[in-house]
Amino acid sequence: MTAAVRTTCPYCGVGCGVVASSDGAGGWAISGDKEHPANAGRLCSKGSALGETLGLDGRLLHPVVDGRQASWDEALATVADRFSDVIAEHGAQAVAFYVSGQLLTEDYYVANKLMKGFIGSANIDTNSRLCMASSVAGHRRAFGGDVVPGNYEDLELADLVVLVGSNLAWCHPVLYQRLIRAKSERGTRIVVIDPRRTATCDAADLHLAIRPGSDVLLFNGLLAHLGRAGAMDQDFIATCTNGFAEAFLSAGDDACDMDAVALGCGLTLGEIQEFYNLFTGNSKTVTVYSQGVNQSSRGTDKVNAIVNCHLATGRIGKSGMGPFSVTGQPNAMGGREVGGLANQLAAHMGFTPDDIDRVGRFWQAPRMAQREGLKAVDLFQAIEAGKIKALWVMATNPAVSLPDADRVNRALASCPFVVVSDCVGDTDTTAYADVLLPAAGWGEKDGTVTNSERRISRQRGFLPNPGEAKPDWWIISQVAARMGWSDAFAYQSPADIFAEHAALSAFENDGSRAFDIGALTGVDYDTLPPTQWPARKSSGGTARLFAEGGFPTPDARARFVTVQAATPAMSASAEYPFILNTGRIRDQWHTMTRTGLVPRLSSHIAEPFVALNPADAATLNLTDDDLAVLRSAQGDATLRIRVTRDQPQGQLFAPMHWNRHFSGNGGINALTAPVTDAISGQPELKHTPASLTPFKPAWTAFLITRGEVAPPPSAEYWTRSAAAGCTVLMLAGTALPGDLAAWAEALLPPVHGIDYHDKRRGIHRWARLDGDRLEACLFVSTDQPLPSRAWLVSLFAAPEMDAKSRTGLLSGRAPADAPDEGRTVCSCFNIGLNRIAAAICDGGLTSAEQIGAASKAGTNCGSCIPELKELIGHVRCGQAA
CATH class of the missing domain: 2.40.40.20 (Barwin-like endoglucanases)
Structure with a gap:
């Protein structure tokens, strides 16, 4: 049996440690790494299912040039030549990279070096722009650098945790469970600030359903209240910060009293008072914020409004205290460390003359970029305008993820030369590629990622690269070599790249830059343990920062930032209410x-x-x-x-x-x-x-089939979802096909069939069987609701269907003694609503803990626990919820 491999989950910014081990049957068993400090063995539903994503279905396995399979030599030469030609004719600003938090730090480093140091443009941006850019900007304004002061342990040591624009229960479930455990064991109070009630509110002592966009007003009001309540840390303000007076006066003007804040935020006076009193009365306070703060036309101001309150009270960098930005991707922070954003240089340096010179000398760069590049939205608008002539997209799908996605698709279609590196062959974005480059995927890649608490962890490969897939760093380096810069990109392994990255972080760094991992320059890369930066040669890893000041600003002081409340950039209207x-x-x-x-x-x-x-x-x-x-x-x-x-x-x-x-x-x-x-x-x-x-459709339908069938043109609505042994298509249209039988036969496999039709009630059903193996079911209705498909779907998981199930097939109803899981509630253990409902009724269960003991539901990542609690109140014994 292959030895277990310790690696890191590729999903959210929690950065959970994962152990992959052979299951003895040709597959891989995935479990949480009990020794990793981020998760101590816990995994969420997505992380637990990683072993089920390792198949090669849909993988891009060979280079493709102009729609045909090509050799690596041809593909790399095509990319290098076309980029060189565009640069020669139109200049370096006519090319761009759009990269991703799915890249490893080493991949990111090489891409950034090629674009900013050798091509000579800063037109490299990342999908982290959609995720954490406002936090980066807020940190740089307040702290002088893109630094998260605290760590995950602070959520467990705090007396109050304020979650702002963060559905932690669903988006960072492992952190949520750490917080819930702290609430259970030490009574941690939880405030959730979110316009909608989410699963996270299940654990909240207070939910503030604020008016969208009113965060700045809320926290300006808090800052003013802290002054009135005498809760400021005057010593910290005087010795460690600048700009307090201006920010405080502006906040007071903005939020003259709690009544004004309540009115502006759409809350009651009592809610405002309770929140402000909780914040004032609990010195050990952590404020966690995520996309609800960042993804805003005023996101940076929202970040600084939160940070101002922590600076004013000195609640930063100490045990159980601090503003805490949690990232959405596994390597959003690693990408920021190496300059993956268009407005940054590597190692947290910026586009100042000194930093440009410093990075250029370190790289011995011939064409060092002199100014910031185009940020994501602007970049794709420049593509549409014809200013960008060549684009390389790496490990992301901007045709879906960027705003105004139809316009992004038009931009991609109009771009003269598009390269896409990905592990998936058919995405919305690969459809526009002139060249497709097969990249290694999770389980194959080797490198590092940095999570939300500044912890660098190794992502280790345990699978061979399938087909002709290659690591991203290798692909980029090979293109760089073919563009004439082979000596600067002569990396033999990701360890070589990491060593250079670490050395740059310490290069001419006298402590003025917080990001410094010089202590990791000569470490054994293969055995590198999870390590928090800064890790200076003199000190090693660092858990918390700024408790005594020492900010990476010219005077080592943090900066209060004056921010004012404003309405969102767009408002509802009669047309869009x-x-x-x-x-x-x-x-x-x-x-x-x-x-x-x-x-x-x-x-x-x-x-x-x-x-x-x-x-x-x-x-x-x-x-x-x-x-x-x-x-x-x-x-x-x-x-x-x-x-x-x-x-x-x-x-x-x-x-x-x-x-x-x-x-x-x-x-x-x-x-x-x-x-x-x-x-x-x-x-x-x-x-x-x-x-x-x-x-209002004239007909609705579902098709369950072992093969993958294209939706018929008559379906104006369709969705596809994966199920065990089959694919499910939901269909609807405004005009029933004239020849319904021919329409159905075109969707169904050509095997033995049984049909049922009730034209009066508008019910039409088909089943197709190959012996006792169910191959497809198609149910169409014009007047009646479609039956539940859960039991029918379960029949495809079995190699054969018994006679009893065959009898009830076209009714869509399970035999009385056959289990019907119903809709899945607990994805970690694949436990359905009906099984949970039965457990509640049979056992008289009254808590999520009891449900977990009876069925295992909710006992892994816990993200379904709010739904379990809701079911207890809604299940009526004798019927499913």
Whole structure:
């Protein structure tokens, strides 16, 4: 048996340690690394399912040039020649890289070095621009550098944790469980600040459902209150900061009293008082913020409004204290360390004359970039305008993830030369590639990542590169060599790159730059343990920063930043009366190119949806599970309706994951506007004016099949989801096909069939069997609701179907003695709603802990626990919820 390999999860910024070991049957068993300080053995549903993402279905295995398989030599020469030609004719500013937090630090370093030091342009930006750019800008304004002061342990040591714009339970489940344990063991108080009620609110002592965009007003009001309450740390302010008086006076003008704050934030006076009293009365306070703060046209100001309150109270860098930005990707911070953002140089240096000179000398760079490059949204607008002639996209899917996605698709289509490096062959973005380069994927790659607490961890390969796939650093280095810079890119391994990266961090660094990992320059790369930076040669790793000042500013003082409340850049109108908020769901990742293929990750929420308040639904004559068209000034999407009191009136929520492989028109970033923060360049993804209108189909259907079938043109709505042994297509249209039988036969495999038709009731059903093996089911309805498909889907997981199941096949109902899991609730253990409901009724269960003991549901990552608690109140014994 192959020895276990310690590596790091490739999903969120928690950076969980993972152990991969052979399962003895040709596959790999994935478990949490009990020795890794980020997770101590815990994994979320996505991390637990990593072993199910290692197959080669859909993998890009060979270079492709102009639609045909090519050799590496031809592909690399084509990229090098075309980029060189564009630079020669149009200059270095006519080329660009768009990279990703899915790259390892070593990949990122080589890409940044090639673009900024040798091509001579800073037009390299990253999808981290969509994630954490406002935090970066806020940190640099306040601290002088992109530094997160604390660590995860502080969440467990705090007496109060304030979660701002962070659905920690779904987006960072392992951190959430650490927080819940602290609440249970030491009574940690939790405040959630979020316009909508999320799963995270289940543990909250106080939920502030603030008006979208009013965060600055709320925290300016808090700063003013701290002054009135005498809760300032005057010694820290005097010795470690600048700019307090101006920021404090401005905050007082903005929020003259609590009544004004309550009115502006859409809260009650009592809610404001309770929050301010909790913050004032608990010196050990950590404020965790994420995309709800960052993804805003005022995101940087929101960050600084939060940081101001921590600086004013000296609650920074000490045990259980501090502002804490949690990142969305596994290597968002690593990419920032090496200059992956267009407005940074490597090792946290900027575009100052001294830094440009320093990096240029270290690299011996012939064409060092002299100014900042184009940030993500601006970059793609420059492509559309014809200013960028050659683009290289690495490990990301901007055709889905960027705002105003239809415009991004037009830009990609118009670009004269597009290169895409990816491990997946068919994405929305690869469709535009002139050259496709097969990159190594997780499980094959070797390098480092840095998580949200500044902890550098090794990601180790345990699988061979499939086909002709190569590591990203190798691909970039080979192109660089063919462009004439072989000596500067003569890396033989990621260890070589990491050593250079570490050396640059310490180069001419007298302590003025916080990012310094000089102590790691000569370490054994293979055995490098998880290490927090700074790791200076004189000190080693560092857990917390700034408790006694020492900020990376010219005078070593932090800076209060004067920020003023303002309304969001876009407002609701008669044409677009709702405000659309976008985000993530529990079990999917980014644009689903990886997680969308895993059956148990698709079974909790299988279709794209839009959530709205019951009062709004009633006004629009919409009910749960209806279909509706969501529109904005940029585009539209057709989505399933979810009616929930968790959503405030006038506000909508839709997840951002669905790409064109999984949905015909479910991509939510077709609607979001390319409005950005003027300082950070991060787009406003949480506040888009939108309208919602019912979509009334003449027919609805589902097709469950072992093969993958293209949706029929007559389906104006369709979604695809993975299930065990099959694929599920949900279909709907406004005109029933004229020859329904021929239409159905075109979708079904040519094997033995049984059919049922009730034209009067508008019910049509087909099943196709190869012996006793079920191959496909197609259910169509014009008047009646479709039956649950959960039991039918379960039949495809078995090699054969028994006679009893065959008898009930076209009814869609399980035999009385056959288990029907129902919709999946716990994805970690694949436990369905019906099994949980039965456990509740049979055992008289009254708590999530009891449900876990009876069924295991909720006992791994715990992100389904809020739903388990909700089920206890809704399940009626004798029927499923």
